[in-house]
Amino acid sequence: MRLKQYLPFLEWLPGYRRDILVSDLVAAVIVTIMLIPQSLAYALLAGLPAQVGLYASILPLVFYALFGTSRTLSVGPVAVASLMTAAALGAIAEPGSPEYIGGAVLLAVMSGLMLVAMGVLRLGFLANFLSHPVISGFITASGVVIAASQLKHILGVQASGHNLLDIGGTLLANIGDTNLPTLLIGSGALVFLLFARKKLKALLALAGVTGRFADIVTKTAPILAVVVTTLLAWGLGLDQQGVKVVGTVPAGLPQLTLPTMDLAVWQQLALGALLISIVGFVESVSVGQTLAAKRRQRIDPDQELIGLGAANLSSGFSGGMPVTGGFSRSVVNFDAGAETPAAGAFTAVGIALATLFLTPAIAYLPTATLAATIIVAVSTLIDFPALLRTWRYSRTDFVAMLATIVLTLGHSVESGIVAGVALSIGLFLYRTSRPHSALIGRVPGTEHFRNVLRHQVETRPELAMLRVDESLYFANARFLEETVMELLSKQPALQDVVLVCPAVNLIDASALESLEAINERLVDAGVRLHLSEVKGPVMDRLRDTEFLRHLGGQVFLSSYEAWQTLSRPRQAAA
Amino acid sequence: MRLKQYLPFLEWLPGYRRDILVSDLVAAVIVTIMLIPQSLAYALLAGLPAQVGLYASILPLVFYALFGTSRTLSVGPVAVASLMTAAALGAIAEPGSPEYIGGAVLLAVMSGLMLVAMGVLRLGFLANFLSHPVISGFITASGVVIAASQLKHILGVQASGHNLLDIGGTLLANIGDTNLPTLLIGSGALVFLLFARKKLKALLALAGVTGRFADIVTKTAPILAVVVTTLLAWGLGLDQQGVKVVGTVPAGLPQLTLPTMDLAVWQQLALGALLISIVGFVESVSVGQTLAAKRRQRIDPDQELIGLGAANLSSGFSGGMPVTGGFSRSVVNFDAGAETPAAGAFTAVGIALATLFLTPAIAYLPTATLAATIIVAVSTLIDFPALLRTWRYSRTDFVAMLATIVLTLGHSVESGIVAGVALSIGLFLYRTSRPHSALIGRVPGTEHFRNVLRHQVETRPELAMLRVDESLYFANARFLEETVMELLSKQPALQDVVLVCPAVNLIDASALESLEAINERLVDAGVRLHLSEVKGPVMDRLRDTEFLRHLGGQVFLSSYEAWQTLSRPRQAAA
Known part of the structure; x- marks a missing residue:
C-alpha cells in the first residue's frame, strides 16, 4: 500500500497489456513530433543551446513515468518555466556562457531537491x-513578456531584458537592423501556425477529417513549419544572408552532469528555483487533475x-533545464489515447533517437521559426479579460492580480510573483x-435566535449573545477580544455575555x-462569560483547561437554555 | 468624530476636573519613583548610558498621552524591548560607542515610523x-536571557553575548574575577527586592496596611534599594574597591537628536526595528486592554x-531608545488611581526634574543594584509551565512555542521570534x-442530514452530499477540488454531487x-454538481458569475429538497 503510494507505476505496470501498449505507442509518436520543436524553442527562450531542450525531454519523462501519479501528464520544458529560468540565470551570467548553462543544470537540480523535499x-x-488570481495574472503577464522577447528572432535584431520595458526599449532601438529574409521566414511561420490553429480544423472538417485526429493534426503543425523552413534555409543558403539558424548541435545522448558546488551560486538561484518549482507544480497539478x-x-x-x-x-544530472508538466502537450497526449505514463517513457525514447540521429538536420533550422512557435503557443496563455472578471467578483483579489501583472510586465517575473503572493497572504490574513x-x-415567542441587525428580535440590556460564525x-x-471589549464599553448594564x-x-x-483574557476582563468588570452550542470535539479539548475552571459563567447546550436561565433574577441564577 | 479618533485627548481633556487632576498627580509621583531606577536599569540592559533611559521616559510619555487611547498605559523603556535593542545594536557597533548610541536613536525612529505607518x-x-504561544515563549526565553545577562553585574565580572550559550560561556570563563563588594551589594539588593516582592505585603498586612497602598509600597522597593546602595557606595568609597557605579551622568534635558542618514545602517536595523515594534505593540495592547x-x-x-x-x-528625536507600554508600571499607575493619560504627562515632568537635578546623586549608584532590579522584574516574565499547558492543549502550538524558546535561548531573539512566526503561519496555513x-x-424518515461516519443514515451510490463547514x-x-476528485474516483456510480x-x-x-474547475471536471465525467443551503450574501455574489451559468446541476434551498429531487429517475430530473 505504502510502496504503491511512493512508486505509483506498481499500480498500472502489472496490468500492462498489448492494447494499452499500442495506444501508448501511438500517443508517444505524436507527442514526440510535437515535443521536438517545443524542446528546441524553449531552450532558445531560456537562452540555452538547443540540445539542452532535448536533454530535458529524455530522462525527465522516464522519471516522471516512475514517480508521477498522472497517467497522461507530459513533462518537459515549458514556456513559463523557461522564461523564469532565463530571468534567474540572467542575473548571474551571460546567456550561452558555461556559467549560464551550468546555472540551468543547478536550477533543475535545486528545483528537484525542493520538490522532493516538499513531497x-x-x-x-x-x-x-x-x-488563482495571482497565478492567472502571472501567466498572462509571462505570456506577454515571452511573446515580446521572441520578436527579436522574428525581426533578426538584437534585444535583451526580462521585462516588457527593457525588451521593448532595446527592440525599438535596434529595429532599423531588421533582416528581411529572417522577417519573411519568421512572419511566414507565424502566419502559417496561426492559420493552422484557427482555420485548419475547419478545413479538415470540410475534407471529412474531424474529432481527435483533426485536433492532433493541427497540433503537429509546428513540425511542418520546422521542416519546411529548415529545407528553405538549407536550400537557399539563408544563413549566409543573415538568417540566424540553430547551428551545429552535438549529436549523442546527454552525459552525466554535476551541478556546481559554489554555495554563492546556490544562494543566488534559490528564490528562482523555489518559484519555478511552485509555479510548475501548481500548473502541473491543475492540468493533471483536469485530465484525470x-x-x-x-x-x-x-x-x-x-x-x-x-x-x-x-x-x-543529464545536462538539462527545469521541466514541468505542459498543458497543450498533455492534452495532445491524452487525446492521442495515452493510457499510462509508459507513453511518456516511449516519448523519451523518441526524443533520444532524435538526439542521436536528427541533430545534423536541425543545424539549418531558423531560430525565427522557433520564435514563431513560441509566440503562437504562449498566445493561448494570455487572458486579460480575467482581470475584468476578477474585478467584478472581488476587489481584493483584483488588487493582487493587478499587482502581479504590473510587476511581472514592468519589473521581473520574480518580483511579480513574490508581490502577488505577499499581497494575497496579507489580504487573506486581513480577511x-x-x-x-x-x-x-430571540425571535419573539420561539426558541430561535437571529441577528439583531437583520431581524425583529427580543434583546435585553443585561445580556449580550454573540454568535461566532467561524473557527x-x-x-x-x-x-x-476587541469585539467583546467594545460590547462591554457600549452596553453599560451588561451582566452576562x-x-x-x-x-x-x-x-x-x-x-x-x-478566551481566558476575555473571561478575566469580564470578571474584572463584574460580567459573567458563558458559552453555548459548543461542538462535541471542541468541548472535549476545553474540558481539561484552566479556562473552563475559571469561567465566570456556564456552558449551555442551547441558546434558548442560556436565554431562559439568564432571564431569571441574577441572585437566583448565580 | 474623526478628529477625536486621531487625537484621543480631545475625548478626556475637555472634561478634565480638579479631582481627576489630584488622582493623576498622585499616580504620577508614584510612577516617577518607580520609573527612575527602571529607566536607568533598562538603559544599562540595552548597553546604553544611563541618561538615555531617562531621556526615553520624558517626551514619549507626553506624546503617548496625546495620541494613545489607553487611559493608564505607562510608556517607557521596558525589559524585552531593551534586550531586543541590545541584540540589534550588538550586530553593528560596540556598546557605548557613538555608533551604538546613534543606533539606539535610529531604532527608536524607525520603530516609530513603522508603527505610525501601520496605524x-x-x-x-x-x-x-x-x-499567543510564540509571544509567550519569546517572553519567557527573553526573561531568561535578560536575567543571565545581568549576572555579570551582580558578580562584577566581564561577560558578553545575546544568547544563553554565549553569556553563560563567557560568564563561566571569568567567574574567577568575581568582585566581593560588588557581589555583596548585588546579592543584598537581590535578596531585599525578592523579599519585598514575596513577603513585604504580608508584613504590611500584619501592620494593618493592606490593599492598593500595600501593593504600591512593595512596588517602590527598588527606589529604596537604589538609595541605600548608592549611599553605601558613596560613604564607603566602594568604587575604589572595584564596585562598578553608574558614574557621571550629564545633567540637563535631552537635546534634539537626528538619526543617521546612512541607508546601510537603516537596512541593518530594519528587521530589529520591525520586531521591536510588533512585540512592543502586542504587549502594550494586551496590557492596555486588560486595564481598560x-x-x-x-x-x-x-x-x-x-x-x-x-x-x-x-x-x-530626543536622544532616547525604543519604548513601549510596560506591564508592571502600568498596573502601578492604574492602582495608584491614574484616570487619564495626563498622569503620564505628569510623570514625564517628574522624570525631567530628576534629569535636571538628581543626576549627580546617581553617580555612585552601583550597576549591581540596577542588575538586581532587572532580574527581579524579569523573573515575573518567565513562565515555563506555559509550555506544559500548551503541550496538553495543542501539539502544533507547542511546536511553535518550543522552537521560539530554543532559538531565543540558543541563538538570538531575532531568530527566535522569526522562526516562531514562520512556524505559526505555516501551521496555520496547513490547518x-x-x-x-x-x-x-439522510436520517431515515426525517428531513435531517448527518455525517455518514457518525450516524446511521441513508445514502445512495449515485448521489454524494458533501457538507462544507467553513468559508x-x-x-x-x-x-x-481534491476531496471531490477523490469522491469521483471512489464512487463509480456517481451521477450527482x-x-x-x-x-x-x-x-x-x-x-x-x-468550483468552476470542479464543475467542469464533473461535467466531463458525466456528473452534475449542485449546491444547497447557500447563504444569501454568498448567493448574491455568485449570481452574476460564469460558474452559475455553467453549473451542471441546480441550486437547492435545502438538503432535503436536493435529496427529493435527485431521488427521482435521472431522465425526469434532468
Missing part, C-alpha cells in the same frame, strides 16, 4: 500560497511533488482576522488564551 | 502573526499604533488548507475558480 514532508499545501477527471482517475498532489522533483533532478460574528436576539484561531482571536459557537470547529491555543 | 494603513491585524476592561473602557488598536509610534519618534467537511446522509478561499479551495454550504460565509475568487 516527502507533505508540504504540497504551500502551493495554496499561489492564489475526464477518466474518473485521481492524482495525489504530494506524490506529484516527488514525481516532478525526480523529473527535475534527472534533467539536471480572516475579522471573523464573522453577530449579536443575536477561532491565531488570526482572528484578537478581533474577538454568551458566546454562541455552533460554527466553531476549532479553538487553538491562541484563541484559548484570548 | 495609518490600519495594519494592526499584522500583529496577529504573533500567536477593569473600568469598562476600550482601546483602539490601530490608534495605539499611532500613539506608540509617536512615543518612539519623540524618543528617538486552514484542509477545511472541515463531511459526507452527509471557501484561497487556502483551502484546492483541498475541496451536492455541496451543502450552510457554514460558508465567503467564496473568494480562488475558490470560485476551484
Whole structure:
C-alpha cells in the first residue's frame, strides 16, 4: 500500500497489456513530433543551446513515468518555466556562457531537491500560497513578456531584458537592423501556425477529417513549419544572408552532469528555483487533475511533488533545464489515447533517437521559426479579460492580480510573483482576522435566535449573545477580544455575555488564551462569560483547561437554555 | 468624530476636573519613583548610558498621552524591548560607542515610523502573526536571557553575548574575577527586592496596611534599594574597591537628536526595528486592554499604533531608545488611581526634574543594584509551565512555542521570534488548507442530514452530499477540488454531487475558480454538481458569475429538497 503510494507505476505496470501498449505507442509518436520543436524553442527562450531542450525531454519523462501519479501528464520544458529560468540565470551570467548553462543544470537540480523535499514532508499545501488570481495574472503577464522577447528572432535584431520595458526599449532601438529574409521566414511561420490553429480544423472538417485526429493534426503543425523552413534555409543558403539558424548541435545522448558546488551560486538561484518549482507544480497539478477527471482517475498532489522533483533532478544530472508538466502537450497526449505514463517513457525514447540521429538536420533550422512557435503557443496563455472578471467578483483579489501583472510586465517575473503572493497572504490574513460574528436576539415567542441587525428580535440590556460564525484561531482571536471589549464599553448594564459557537470547529491555543483574557476582563468588570452550542470535539479539548475552571459563567447546550436561565433574577441564577 | 479618533485627548481633556487632576498627580509621583531606577536599569540592559533611559521616559510619555487611547498605559523603556535593542545594536557597533548610541536613536525612529505607518494603513491585524504561544515563549526565553545577562553585574565580572550559550560561556570563563563588594551589594539588593516582592505585603498586612497602598509600597522597593546602595557606595568609597557605579551622568534635558542618514545602517536595523515594534505593540495592547476592561473602557488598536509610534519618534528625536507600554508600571499607575493619560504627562515632568537635578546623586549608584532590579522584574516574565499547558492543549502550538524558546535561548531573539512566526503561519496555513467537511446522509424518515461516519443514515451510490463547514478561499479551495476528485474516483456510480454550504460565509475568487474547475471536471465525467443551503450574501455574489451559468446541476434551498429531487429517475430530473 505504502510502496504503491511512493512508486505509483506498481499500480498500472502489472496490468500492462498489448492494447494499452499500442495506444501508448501511438500517443508517444505524436507527442514526440510535437515535443521536438517545443524542446528546441524553449531552450532558445531560456537562452540555452538547443540540445539542452532535448536533454530535458529524455530522462525527465522516464522519471516522471516512475514517480508521477498522472497517467497522461507530459513533462518537459515549458514556456513559463523557461522564461523564469532565463530571468534567474540572467542575473548571474551571460546567456550561452558555461556559467549560464551550468546555472540551468543547478536550477533543475535545486528545483528537484525542493520538490522532493516538499513531497516527502507533505508540504504540497504551500502551493495554496499561489492564489488563482495571482497565478492567472502571472501567466498572462509571462505570456506577454515571452511573446515580446521572441520578436527579436522574428525581426533578426538584437534585444535583451526580462521585462516588457527593457525588451521593448532595446527592440525599438535596434529595429532599423531588421533582416528581411529572417522577417519573411519568421512572419511566414507565424502566419502559417496561426492559420493552422484557427482555420485548419475547419478545413479538415470540410475534407471529412474531424474529432481527435483533426485536433492532433493541427497540433503537429509546428513540425511542418520546422521542416519546411529548415529545407528553405538549407536550400537557399539563408544563413549566409543573415538568417540566424540553430547551428551545429552535438549529436549523442546527454552525459552525466554535476551541478556546481559554489554555495554563492546556490544562494543566488534559490528564490528562482523555489518559484519555478511552485509555479510548475501548481500548473502541473491543475492540468493533471483536469485530465484525470475526464477518466474518473485521481492524482495525489504530494506524490506529484516527488514525481516532478525526480523529473527535475534527472534533467539536471543529464545536462538539462527545469521541466514541468505542459498543458497543450498533455492534452495532445491524452487525446492521442495515452493510457499510462509508459507513453511518456516511449516519448523519451523518441526524443533520444532524435538526439542521436536528427541533430545534423536541425543545424539549418531558423531560430525565427522557433520564435514563431513560441509566440503562437504562449498566445493561448494570455487572458486579460480575467482581470475584468476578477474585478467584478472581488476587489481584493483584483488588487493582487493587478499587482502581479504590473510587476511581472514592468519589473521581473520574480518580483511579480513574490508581490502577488505577499499581497494575497496579507489580504487573506486581513480577511480572516475579522471573523464573522453577530449579536443575536430571540425571535419573539420561539426558541430561535437571529441577528439583531437583520431581524425583529427580543434583546435585553443585561445580556449580550454573540454568535461566532467561524473557527477561532491565531488570526482572528484578537478581533474577538476587541469585539467583546467594545460590547462591554457600549452596553453599560451588561451582566452576562454568551458566546454562541455552533460554527466553531476549532479553538487553538491562541484563541484559548484570548478566551481566558476575555473571561478575566469580564470578571474584572463584574460580567459573567458563558458559552453555548459548543461542538462535541471542541468541548472535549476545553474540558481539561484552566479556562473552563475559571469561567465566570456556564456552558449551555442551547441558546434558548442560556436565554431562559439568564432571564431569571441574577441572585437566583448565580 | 474623526478628529477625536486621531487625537484621543480631545475625548478626556475637555472634561478634565480638579479631582481627576489630584488622582493623576498622585499616580504620577508614584510612577516617577518607580520609573527612575527602571529607566536607568533598562538603559544599562540595552548597553546604553544611563541618561538615555531617562531621556526615553520624558517626551514619549507626553506624546503617548496625546495620541494613545489607553487611559493608564505607562510608556517607557521596558525589559524585552531593551534586550531586543541590545541584540540589534550588538550586530553593528560596540556598546557605548557613538555608533551604538546613534543606533539606539535610529531604532527608536524607525520603530516609530513603522508603527505610525501601520496605524495609518490600519495594519494592526499584522500583529496577529504573533500567536499567543510564540509571544509567550519569546517572553519567557527573553526573561531568561535578560536575567543571565545581568549576572555579570551582580558578580562584577566581564561577560558578553545575546544568547544563553554565549553569556553563560563567557560568564563561566571569568567567574574567577568575581568582585566581593560588588557581589555583596548585588546579592543584598537581590535578596531585599525578592523579599519585598514575596513577603513585604504580608508584613504590611500584619501592620494593618493592606490593599492598593500595600501593593504600591512593595512596588517602590527598588527606589529604596537604589538609595541605600548608592549611599553605601558613596560613604564607603566602594568604587575604589572595584564596585562598578553608574558614574557621571550629564545633567540637563535631552537635546534634539537626528538619526543617521546612512541607508546601510537603516537596512541593518530594519528587521530589529520591525520586531521591536510588533512585540512592543502586542504587549502594550494586551496590557492596555486588560486595564481598560477593569473600568469598562476600550482601546483602539490601530490608534495605539499611532500613539506608540509617536512615543518612539519623540524618543528617538530626543536622544532616547525604543519604548513601549510596560506591564508592571502600568498596573502601578492604574492602582495608584491614574484616570487619564495626563498622569503620564505628569510623570514625564517628574522624570525631567530628576534629569535636571538628581543626576549627580546617581553617580555612585552601583550597576549591581540596577542588575538586581532587572532580574527581579524579569523573573515575573518567565513562565515555563506555559509550555506544559500548551503541550496538553495543542501539539502544533507547542511546536511553535518550543522552537521560539530554543532559538531565543540558543541563538538570538531575532531568530527566535522569526522562526516562531514562520512556524505559526505555516501551521496555520496547513490547518486552514484542509477545511472541515463531511459526507452527509439522510436520517431515515426525517428531513435531517448527518455525517455518514457518525450516524446511521441513508445514502445512495449515485448521489454524494458533501457538507462544507467553513468559508471557501484561497487556502483551502484546492483541498475541496481534491476531496471531490477523490469522491469521483471512489464512487463509480456517481451521477450527482451536492455541496451543502450552510457554514460558508465567503467564496473568494480562488475558490470560485476551484468550483468552476470542479464543475467542469464533473461535467466531463458525466456528473452534475449542485449546491444547497447557500447563504444569501454568498448567493448574491455568485449570481452574476460564469460558474452559475455553467453549473451542471441546480441550486437547492435545502438538503432535503436536493435529496427529493435527485431521488427521482435521472431522465425526469434532468
